[in-house]
Amino acid sequence: VEGQDGNRMERLQQLMATYEPNDPESIQKSFARHLEYSLACTRFKFTMQDAYRAAGLVLRDRLLESLNDTNTYYREQDVKRGYYLSAEYLIGRHMQNAIANLDLEQQFKEAFEDLGMKLEELFSEEADPALGNGGLGRLAACFLDSMATLQLGDGCPFEIPRPDVTYPVRFYGTVQDTYENGKNVSRWVGGEIVQAMAYDNPIPGFDTYNTNNLRLWRALPSKEFDLDAFSSAQFQDAITQRRKAEDLSAVLYPNDATYAGKELRLRQQYFFVSASLQDLLREFIKRPNYKWEDLPEKVAVQMNDTHPTIAVAEMMRLLVDVQKLEWDRAWELTRKCLNYTNHTVMPEALEKWPVEMFERMLPRHLQIIYQINGIWIQKLLQRYGDGPIIAALSIVEEGDVKKIRMGHLAIIGANKINGVAAIHTEIIKKETFPEYYKWCCDNGDPNKIVNMTNGVTPRRWIHCANPALSEIFTKYLGSQEWLTDMNKLKEMLQYKEDPKLHEEWIAMKKGCKAKLADWLKSTMDLEIDQDALIDIQIKRIHEYKRQLMNILFVIHRYLELKKKSPSERASFQKRVVLIGGKAASAYVNAKIIIKLINNVAKVINNDPDTKQYLKCAFVPNYCVSAAQVMIPASDISEHISTAGTEASGTSNMKFVMNGGLIVGTMDGANIEIREECGHDTMFIFGCEEHQVAGISARAQEGHYPIDNRLQAVFDAIRNGKFAGQAEPEAQSEFESIISRLCNTRAAGTWDGDRYLVIHDFPSFIDAQAKVDETYKNRSLWCKLSIQAASSMAQFSTDRTISEYAKACESRTT
């Protein structure tokens, strides 16, 4: 961050001198005070939940100190600020991470153990704030951790309500076009106004005094009740207004990689975008003698997918209608400040909103979008003349229902566009926005679309999730520096065949498996063999992620086991297969797949012939804290999406950072992980992205054979092995899934095996056989596990965020 110099520490030392000391006794005093004065408990009678809340407030005090100091420092140094606009933040539990990042683990441990409480007891009292659906939301949370660490700047006891930070957000109404002072002026009037109120969540960096802010917005009715003024009718109307306002920020739309064209969803998107842009402009114009030309030098906005891309039109409205800038000047500033990250190439995920809905809800923004599009099309016509490229690149999609293409608005309104893994960025250029990429190249700006491969934060996903592994790294590397510079981990490679390290490494993994076993027992009464190979697939349930192929393989493995004699079974590699993930509420096929997993598990886990060699379970309520228990315990994890469908994936990175090996396809970040860690650390199978179209084409000519082993699995399902008469509805659902897969002439399309499960299944079996083989050689497996975990520096969000910061500096045409 510009202006970072030596006097920062000096200045902050002065400030810190006046703050809460962090010795265990002071922490205990502050805890007792909050118990009584903040939570109205007596010091002698309180629940563990009260204790967690009081401890949360003790932490919040310290977070607030550094948050305020960080803000003071940012203002003093007039730094450039980065704003990450995201509809989702899957932050996970705060407490453990905050204590670690504030480097207070020892003090808190001593303070609370002296009071008879284990920190883990407090941690487990915290609800997992599920403000996100999956990878996209969690990536945003990992980014926050890295931005704070790299010093880039409920209720929940950590949250600070900010009634002093509110903004009006208008919906519906009309636009009055008038002529004032020799200029056309558009005024958006009428409709309804909702107040956006800020809630601040301090995000502490690791091993730094820097604390950034996650500002969330709550919707409130614009006017409080004036009971006297109301007749009963008006009273009812006021209640409705309040409920309607609060609905805006009440629910998270449960869709992942698909979008719900619901009006409330667009209202939510506009609500948080308008509040955020009003907020950052207020901060900008607070600067003495501010000049609008400085805006791109002081503000960088990252749009996390298309969810916030209404920001392009809203920034224009605020600069033109509110700040009275000329259109062209406003457009130049807008384009220089905004950047867009694409997270998926699934056509059903690229948001398009009906023009009719825009007209009603955001009439002024529709005007602005039409104006942007008009100027854009003029440019295209000048360069290419009329032709299909115009329709392809227009922000407005013509047709029976005219729609606004938010992806197009984003790419036209952004300075930089990025994909989240190398293969994904290439697909964006060649398949998602090929005409736009051509335009960029024709304009000598091929680097407008860049790749910034995802990452994850090692603080939460190694240090907090796997303290035993963190200790091994710190011991062998002599310091915790690896936590802020993962390149240091490469020094572990020299020990990858060291028997001493192997011993400690195997003990670490054993400890993680024991923790997982306790957790599975306590949360779902499932008993597992801790000596078995732990095989995990945890991610949103989606057909392209192919949880179906995983469970079909489990059935195959079961049928193979059944065929064997008891003695042959004894030599079989024991395996525990865990599959977890949420499905969008309206996603019927995903729910059938979950049902199939549960039914298969019921049969296998209770079969006396097989249950000691193979266990399978669907883990319900998958969330960040569940991931923190499961990921460290894996031997292998499944990242088996059809090549070209998973933009990046980030759980793959977390598993490998914890010494797990991957069974995967050449898709998303798997490819780059394999390059960094070594081909021998990954069990690759399946077709590659460039082969997909050919395979579908040949299938449609009738060439799409079903492997006998898969046929046997289909037969077992059709014969009612996992439902049958007992569950006729489930039986027909399972059969419908199988028959659609077997509609081989429609392979690669919605009506058939869209994600080529049948094609990739044989090589999937081969890869799994290779896993069994390799796992038998424990020292080889241990060596590969150490090699992989020590080679993951590239996948720290510290690297990713540094790339984003650099990209925001460079300008494009």
Ligand SMILES: NC(=O)[C@H]1O[C@H](CO)[C@@H](O)[C@H](O)[C@H]1O
């Ligand atoms: N919805 C998602 O999780 C998307 O964003 C994540 C973060 O970029 C990606 O890793 C994932 O592949 C993609 O589907």
